[in-house]
Amino acid sequence: MRASDRAYATLHADIINWRLVPGTTLGEVELSERLGVSRTPIREALARLTAEGLAEPQSGRGTVVSGISLDHLDELFELRSALECRAAELAALRGDRDTFLELYRKLANAGGLITEDDPSRSGYYRLAGELDSAVEAAVGNHYLNQALKNLRVHLVRVRRLGKDNPARLRDAAREHAAIALAIANGNPTVASAATTVHLDNSLRHLLSTAPDISSEPHS
Amino acid sequence: MRASDRAYATLHADIINWRLVPGTTLGEVELSERLGVSRTPIREALARLTAEGLAEPQSGRGTVVSGISLDHLDELFELRSALECRAAELAALRGDRDTFLELYRKLANAGGLITEDDPSRSGYYRLAGELDSAVEAAVGNHYLNQALKNLRVHLVRVRRLGKDNPARLRDAAREHAAIALAIANGNPTVASAATTVHLDNSLRHLLSTAPDISSEPHS
């Protein structure tokens, strides 16, 4: 594996997991010493992070971890809604009925997955990821999928802002199940509407439970 | 201006204007000699182009100019539709009536701009760009605008594939005028529908007039 890939993966994970908080300066010299590689691969990693939106150039000099303030959450979710609603529509038109019917069954029974035994809720998030992957595969659109992928980087980061209490997760699972069912039924209108409802609920839950952080806006 | 910026700008323009055709290998050594800078800024420029989707890593070794085949035009326009329809909706909800009414008037009279005196159609394209900018400003969503900006890079490239005959451009101007009017009227449904119609017409025109190139697909 290339050194630049390792540096990128390390920094990416550090930012996603909020070990590097917004506003942290990413100095090339400091990072090259901390990660044990020269500045060249560090520069490449920082360029990738900047292109991804996880970091941004500081006025004239240096790079800093980009911030996601609650003020911009609604903007993020507007883009998410545009992409995911259309993706759900297309999946309803093109997807395989049985695939999404199976996902519907699993999601409808996902309440059992959300227990105190699994504080990271990995079971639920894995299932939600399966639905996302199935939609992507059914859509079969490179450009749309790429845009969704770029977006999800920020969504993972945002997820840490809210407290995912079991009640909300069970509701979310039901909403996901509704989306899967609409796609299985080949109904794009309902699939899009169910996605709209789900995203609105998710956003309002986030805004109501997230801590009142005030990191600088996303440039 | 930094050498990496100049290298990026040069390569970007060369790819957009099809001076570098899809599949062209972008060797670091060759480019550093041709552009008169060392490999380091070349690497940074290539990284930016790759992130943008104008270039892509060749299996294991090197970077090549990415291709846009007609097979993928529909995918590109699906993403475009998702983003621009939503943008039109939001602009209708938030935009300033007078701004878009003024744009409507100019677009409705754009037929006179499309003359044989202006073979590059710069007058029309400038006006279309004004509408795009007004929509962006009205939407006021950093993430959505960024996604649109990323997309337009590819659209500019694709435009060169089709022959923009005056009849189609006059139709396009009328379609744009319809979008502007719907936004001015604050009607998101009509704004979205008019955008859908316009994009469908544009895509079908492109597919019917574009030369039968067969560059390799976008990986």
Place this chain on the structure above:
DNA sequence: ACAAGCAATTGTGTATACATAAATTGATTT
């Protein structure tokens, strides 16, 4: 003649040295 292996060349990955620009600190002057 064809195939396989080895060598040579070419190109990318990484490290490091040097140049340059910006920020900070200290000193001097008002």
Place this chain on the structure above:
DNA sequence: AAATCAATTTATGTATACACAATTGCTTGT
């Protein structure tokens, strides 16, 4: 004492040298 200018320091931008991997071509053996 405060403000401004200069100098020093620090960090980024660029160039280049070195290491390594891959591909290509040549040679040799079957």
